[in-house]
Amino acid sequence: MSGLPAIAAEGAEVVLDGTTLLAPTTFSVMPGEFRCLTGSNGSGKTTLLRAFLGSRRPTGGAVLVRGEPADMTRPRHRRLLASLVEPVPVARDMTLREQVTLVAASWYGNTTTAAGRAEEIVGRLGLTALAERFPSQLSSGQLQLFNLALTLVRPADVVLLDEPERHLDTERVDLVVTLLTERARQGTAFLVATHEAVVVKACDGVVELG
Amino acid sequence: MTTDSATAVEADPGARVRAVRHLHAHRGDRATVRDRAYTVYLTVVLAAVYVVPVVLLVNGTKALVPLESAEAVTPVACLAAAVAVWGAQLTGRFWGPLVLKPFLLHVFMGTDLSPTHYLGTIARRRLTYAGLGTLVAVCTAAFLLTDLFDDPRSALLPQGVAVAAGIGAVAPVAWLWGQARTVRENVLLALAAAAAALVLALLGRSAHLGGNGPWLVAAVLAVAAAALGRSAFRSVRTIDLARLARASARAAEAQTFARTGTLHHALDLYRPQPRGLASALTRPDGRLRGHLAQGAVRALRTRGRALAAAVSLAAGGAVLTLGVAEPDSGRATLYRLAGAVAVYAGSGWVGEAWRGLRDELTLAPLYGGRWGGLPARTLAWPVTAVTVAVGSAGGVTAAARWPLDGGPAAAALLVTASVALVLGARFLREMKTDLPVELLLPVVTPLGDLSALRVFVWQFDGLVVVLAGVLVMNGMPSAAVAALTATAATVWCVRAGLRRTGRPLRSLLTGPGRA
Numbered sequence: 001m002s003g004l005p006a007i008a009a010e011g012a013e014v015v016l017d018g019t020t021l022l023a024p025t026t027f028s029v030m031p032g033e034f035r036c037l038t039g040s041n042g043s044g045k046t047t048l049l050r051a052f053l054g055s056r057r058p059t060g061g062a063v064l065v066r067g068e069p070a071d072m073t074r075p076r077h078r079r080l081l082a083s084l085v086e087p088v089p090v091a092r093d094m095t096l097r098e099q100v101t102l103v104a105a106s107w108y109g110n111t112t113t114a115a116g117r118a119e120e121i122v123g124r125l126g127l128t129a130l131a132e133r134f135p136s137q138l139s140s141g142q143l144q145l146f147n148l149a150l151t152l153v154r155p156a157d158v159v160l161l162d163e164p165e166r167h168l169d170t171e172r173v174d175l176v177v178t179l180l181t182e183r184a185r186q187g188t189a190f191l192v193a194t195h196e197a198v199v200v201k202a203c204d205g206v207v208e209l210g
Numbered sequence: 211m212t213t214d215s216a217t218a219v220e221a222d223p224g225a226r227v228r229a230v231r232h233l234h235a236h237r238g239d240r241a242t243v244r245d246r247a248y249t250v251y252l253t254v255v256l257a258a259v260y261v262v263p264v265v266l267l268v269n270g271t272k273a274l275v276p277l278e279s280a281e282a283v284t285p286v287a288c289l290a291a292a293v294a295v296w297g298a299q300l301t302g303r304f305w306g307p308l309v310l311k312p313f314l315l316h317v318f319m320g321t322d323l324s325p326t327h328y329l330g331t332i333a334r335r336r337l338t339y340a341g342l343g344t345l346v347a348v349c350t351a352a353f354l355l356t357d358l359f360d361d362p363r364s365a366l367l368p369q370g371v372a373v374a375a376g377i378g379a380v381a382p383v384a385w386l387w388g389q390a391r392t393v394r395e396n397v398l399l400a401l402a403a404a405a406a407a408l409v410l411a412l413l414g415r416s417a418h419l420g421g422n423g424p425w426l427v428a429a430v431l432a433v434a435a436a437a438l439g440r441s442a443f444r445s446v447r448t449i450d451l452a453r454l455a456r457a458s459a460r461a462a463e464a465q466t467f468a469r470t471g472t473l474h475h476a477l478d479l480y481r482p483q484p485r486g487l488a489s490a491l492t493r494p495d496g497r498l499r500g501h502l503a504q505g506a507v508r509a510l511r512t513r514g515r516a517l518a519a520a521v522s523l524a525a526g527g528a529v530l531t532l533g534v535a536e537p538d539s540g541r542a543t544l545y546r547l548a549g550a551v552a553v554y555a556g557s558g559w560v561g562e563a564w565r566g567l568r569d570e571l572t573l574a575p576l577y578g579g580r581w582g583g584l585p586a587r588t589l590a591w592p593v594t595a596v597t598v599a600v601g602s603a604g605g606v607t608a609a610a611r612w613p614l615d616g617g618p619a620a621a622a623l624l625v626t627a628s629v630a631l632v633l634g635a636r637f638l639r640e641m642k643t644d645l646p647v648e649l650l651l652p653v654v655t656p657l658g659d660l661s662a663l664r665v666f667v668w669q670f671d672g673l674v675v676v677l678a679g680v681l682v683m684n685g686m687p688s689a690a691v692a693a694l695t696a697t698a699a700t701v702w703c704v705r706a707g708l709r710r711t712g713r714p715l716r717s718l719l720t721g722p723g724r725a
Contacts, residue, residue: 017488031212055452072451079213079322089312089459094237099313102233106321109221110229154320155216187212 004067006031006080006158006189007052011061014047021047024061027207029191031157034184036203037193043210045193049085049160052191065158082156084164088147090135096146097122097131104153121153124179126172140167148176158189165196177202226321227328234314259657265354273357274544283358283366284414284423287373290348291431292407294381299396302388304480307336308446308454309389309461319451326447333446337382337439345378369424376431383439389457390445399438406430471645473669481562484511505591509561519559523596526552527603527625534624535607535614543684550628550680553600554672557636560595563588564640571711572643593633600629620689627696631679634703639672641707675703 005028014022022044029035037045050056051063054072063070071077091099100122104114122131125145130138138146144167151159164180165173177199184190184204191207192199200206221229277283308329310318318328349371353359358370384403388396410430414423460479467476490507492498499507509516530549533542558564567588604625608614614621649668653660667674679699686692708714 073448075322075324078320082320089316089455089462091234091237091311091313094234094313098233098237102230103317103320105229105233106226106317106323107216107221108219108229109225110232111219111221113219114229155211155213157212157214183211187215 005029005064006033006066007191008064008067009048009051009061010064012048012051012058012063013060014044014051014056015059020044022051022058023210025207025209026061029158029189031189032184032187033205034180034190034203035192036200036206037191037209038195038200038206039209045209046085046162048209049083049162049191049193052158052160053081053083053085055086080157081160082151082154082158083160084147084151085160085162088150090143090146090150092135095132095134096127096138096149099146100149100153103150107154117153121149124175125149125152126175141169141172144168145172145176152179152183156188158191159183161190161192161194163194163196164192165194165199170198173198223323223327226323227318230314230317230328234311256662260663265350268354273355273360274541275356277356277358277366280366280369280419280421280423281415281417283369283373284419284427285411286356287370287424287427288407288411288414290351291373291377291380291427292403294344294348294377295384295403296400298381298384299388299400302385302390303393303396304457305461305464306389306457307333307340307382307386308449309458310454312455312459312462315455315458319455324447325449325451329446329449330443333386333443337386340382340385341378344381345374348374348377365421366424369428372428373424373431376428376435379435380431380438383435383442386442386446387438390442390449406434471665471669474639474642478565482512482515484508485513487511501586501590502594505561505563505595508563509591509595512561515559516561519556519561519595520599522552522556522559523599524603526550526554526556527600528607530600530628531604531607531621531625532611534621534628535611535616537616543681546628546680546684547677550632550676551673553596553629554632554635554676556599557592557596557632558640560592563592564636568641568643568711571641571708571713592636596629596633600625616689623689623693624683627683627693628680630700631683631696631703632676634700634707635672635675635679638675638703638707638710641710642668642671643710675699 008028009025011024011026012022013020013024025044025048027035037048039045047056048063051058052065052070054070054077065077065080068074068077094102097118101115101118104118105111108114108117122128125148127142127145127149130142130146135143135146144164148161148164151161159180161180164176168176173196180190180192181202190203192203194200220226275286277286310329310332318325349359352370352374358364358366361367384399387399391399410423410427413419414427419426464476464479467473467479487507487510490499490510491504498504509519526549528549529545530553533539533545533547533549536542536545539545567584570584570588608618608621645665645668649665650661653664679696682699683692683696686695
């Protein structure tokens with residue numbers, strides 16, 4: 001593990017039309033670290049995640065991914081970073097398994113590796129019984145698990161998640177937390193915006209905004 | 211799993227793109243060969259029933275734009291090419307060739323693949339189709355409007371085809387340029403196109419080029435297409451993916467609306483987002499400004515659209531007045547139609563007031579009774595803006611053409627009646643909500659079921675009313691009768707528009723809360 005943080009905010013600040021969306025914030029997340037982002041509504045959690053994602057440019061300071069400014073146009077940035085921050089535009093005419101496999105195939109090609117990775121993540125998130133269903137046949141909680149499967153099926157050095165516990169019951173939250181902790185142990189850095197105590201309890205550290 | 215550990219099992223970029231395309235192409239409700247064949251069959255049948263008679267009819271009449279020499283062809287070709295480039299750029303800003311299915315784009319965007327890998331092929335294919343479509347459209351327009359293709363032995367025929375091919379080559383790359391390049395670069399290209407068109411048109415009209423003006427235009431278009439295409443394809447690598455994702459999501463939603471028969475909802479998605487003047491609706495003491503000022507401020511929050519409205523209304527007013535002022539001119543009808551359509555377009559771009567009126571008439575009452583009521587609150591701005599802009603432009607045009615044939619009173623009456631008709635048509639169009647189910651019932655005629663034609667007319671009803679109304683007015687024996695006809699059509703539009711909202715006529719005067 002190198003000494004370079006996976007992601008780092010150095011006085012990152014976002015001000016829009018005189019309104020402060022994110023007050024100056026400084027912290028870093030090392031590879032394999034599972035860090036939570038907490039704070040009241042409007043404190044800038046999603047804004048900060050978007051800044052790391054590259055879809056919102058900080059007006060002050062810097063946000064770095066592996067030591068380089070976050071920039072979605074750079075292939076290396078897109079390679080390192082996976083996220084569930086913006087709504088995922090799912091395909092209404094493809095089953096869960098097909099869609100998760102499609103994301104895996106975008107990395108591993110049309111191979112058994114892609115199919116295996118997809119099957120694994122679908123199983124880990126308890127979606128095997130629903131794998132032949134279409135998105136319209138899922139509940140809100142199942143859709144959230146499906147979105148997590150789409151995000152986690154790909155390899156990533158950094159994963160950004162905005163309230164992954166949304167619509168999930170306690171059992172499913174535990175399932176997700178276990179998976180995230182396990183992936184973190186394998187070297188992936190996580191930054192998770194959350195209001196859920198179970199997630200906060202499981203993480204390695206908390207960044208409190210606001 | 212980190213990206214380092216995935217490197218060993220990762221496929222090469224080409225294989226990854228092919229894998230995604232293959233899996234996506236084999237999804238559940240993809241179009242089958244039979245589906246595509248049915249679409250082709252329907253297109254052929256509709257073209258045979260509706261388009262061929264029009265082509266034959268127009269072909270038998272005198273050409274609207276006679277082009278008897280190369281000197282006459284060159285300026286028209288330049289104008290057509292410039293308009294094609296501008297139109298393609300504008301289309302590209304809203305719906306470009308790189309738009310993908312949102313999910314597919316999301317999958318590719320989540321990878322480290324260069325956009326060239328997954329957008330390049332689809333862009334080339336779409337540009338090829340667009341080029342062929344443009345070529346067919348330009349040739350059809352030339353066939354319908356000019357006499358360029360009337361004589362197969364004419365020396366102008368190959369020149370005309372070469373120019374059409376040139377436009378068919380340059381328009382698609384301008385479409386890609388419009389999407390992939392910045393606003394500033396697009397403005398520069400539009401200005402360059404205008405300058406080149408002007409220079410070529412002037413050269414073509416002079417005797418310097420002999421009869422080779424159209425050949426020069428075609429050559430310039432070919433060179434421009436090659437240079438622009440190279441540059442536009444290079445920018446695919448650095449395309450703004452976040453913007454492309456938004457455009458793709460919007461296009462997918464609009465496509466759903468368009469396919470389910472509510473094109474107006476699809477167009478609503480492309481309305482610009484308001485910006486600026488955030489505190490201009492209230493006076494320093496906190497009170498709201500008047501209805502007119504409110505309308506103007508809200509219009510100025512979308513400056514591009516307000517500018518388009520101003521230009522469209524002024525140009526429309528001038529052209530409409532020109533058509534009315536010279537009733538005996540061969541192009542009077544064309545001027546009146548073009549002017550009325552431009553005013554119709556501008557009347558919709560002056561602001562959100564029409565939609566505000568529709569919402570007030572169709573949703574639960576929100577506002578209390580105030581001075582002037584519903585019409586003052588919602589219609590004051592659009593009606594005033596349209597009237598003032600058209601009146602000013604018309605006045606200037608009339609002064610330049612003074613004395614007017616048929617007298618100033620008749621001209622003023624006809625312009626006023628036309629504007630009233632346009633406003634009525636706009637009201638009718640804007641009060642549209644969902645597609646009425648009864649429109650799907652079959653309309654059995656000796657020509658077959660015309661329900662599709664009825665649905666098509668419903669989509670563009672405002673425009674149809676404007677075109678039909680102006681043509682009918684044009685056929686009336688006097689200005690007074692034409693004005694009466696326009697008034698009757700306007701009243702019909704208002705009644706029909708109100709019927710769409712489920713409100714009686716008096717609700718426009720008394721407000722929905724007391725209707």
